[in-house]
Amino acid sequence: MKPSRHSARVFAPWILAASMILLLAGCKGATPIKRLLDDPSQFDGQTVQIAGAVTRSIGVLGTGAYQVDDGTGRLVVISKDGGAPREGAHVAVKGVFRAAFTFQTETAAVLIESERYTK
DSSP, X not given: OOOOHHHHHHHHHHHHHHHHHHXXXXXXXXXXXHHHHHSHHHHTTOEEEEEEEEEEEEEETTEXXXXXEOSSOEEEXXXXXXXXXXXXXXXXXXXXXEEEEEETTXXXXXXXXXXEEEO
């Protein structure tokens, strides 16, 4: 028995909704980058997770660095294994947050990647 077009139209919104829920669940536990940069000493040396779009990327021979923008701020991620994802990719990254310095309104910090999921 061949499925009808009506069946596809009925189930398509449900499948789309379920897919969106699973995608958002993958970002569960992500710390907003703004929060990390607003109080870097609180998170220095801690394992955190961020999620967002890659806005800059450079990789050479399996190592790399890339910048993630989650809509609240931007943070550089250092990858020692696996290189860097392409610009425009959406990623969830887990790693150790390292604060270098804060000067007036600027904070220099990086995330040393331990796990990455590309969406």
